[in-house]
């Protein structure tokens with residue numbers, strides 16, 4: 001085996017993950033805990049995680065549902081769901097808990113379970129001020145919800161209408177622009193202060209929007225923000241492999257049942273945790289930048305969140321592994337990314 005067909009890196013973390021709740025948890029947690037030491041757990045449950053007590057209860061349910069071998073090794077990093085009624089006093093409580101690491105802003109109506117999200121961010125300015133004071137990061141689903149705005153432009157318009165202003169008004173607030181999909185988002189993050197960072201998914205670096213219509217409509221390639229043009233995909237790869245500390249791994253793995261994806265009104269979200277690090281290895285390898293994978297996957301996230309880097313290592317090899325067509329998800333099934341195909345890299 002040549003040197004470049006194997007790589008050992010510090011164990012990575014996933015800085016953007018959906019694991020759902022109840023009967024669905026045991027179906028997906030193993031994939032993440034096998035690869036990652038920690039994951040930022042998104043709070044967009046049907047009944048969202050809006051306060052510290054709910055986050056504590058949800059964290060307990062996650063740990064309970066983890067396979068035994070990962071109960072002590074995997075740390076779910078919890079987040080709160082920002083609403084129009086979030087109290088600024090909740091921020092200190094969340095910070096003091098030690099297990100809540102961020103607050104997520106979903107513009108109301110932007111994506112799955114976001115209807116209880118924020119309809120007027122200015123009304124939340126006291127909460128953002130408390131977050132800046134406490135050093136609590138704000139995670140942003142950066143898309144406008146105006147139905148008159150073209151769905152492919154929603155991220156770009158969000159930058160102009162909201163994000164630029166937030167960054168200017170709260171220069172000390174830590175902001176993660178989540179799952180960025182455009183060259184515009186890359187530019188914004190690059191030109192902002194060190195308090196502004198971004199996560200990038202593997203699927204947005206592997207597919208452009210043609211993948212939604214490849215010989216027919218492809219519900220398993222539908223996620224939000226929706227896939228974009230090729231030039232944007234290229235900009236994301238360039239950013240992720242640049243060595244910049246502002247970009248880090250966030251899978252946005254978002255499982256839905258097969259029946260809610262293959263549907264007249266299919267849900268947004270792609271399940272990628274079965275290749276949570278392997279897909280990124282493939283992308284970095286193709287870009288000739290395997291040497292930048294460790295920074296992106298294992299260092300930049302914890303450094304931004306002021307958490308220690310992991311100590312143990314994982315080794316990946318360029319070896320194909322078959323991907324299942326579907327797996328049991330609660331009492332239904334879920335179709336994973338690249339179902340029936342192959343992982344080109346695997347963990348030893």
Ligand code: NCD
Pocket residue numbers: 018044111112141222223224225252254255268269270
């Ligand atoms: C996510 C989900 O299903 O919870 N869906 C998605 O397409 N990414 C929500 C989100 O992150 O937008």
Ligand code: ZN
Pocket residue numbers: 016017018042252254
């Ligand atoms: Zn998400």
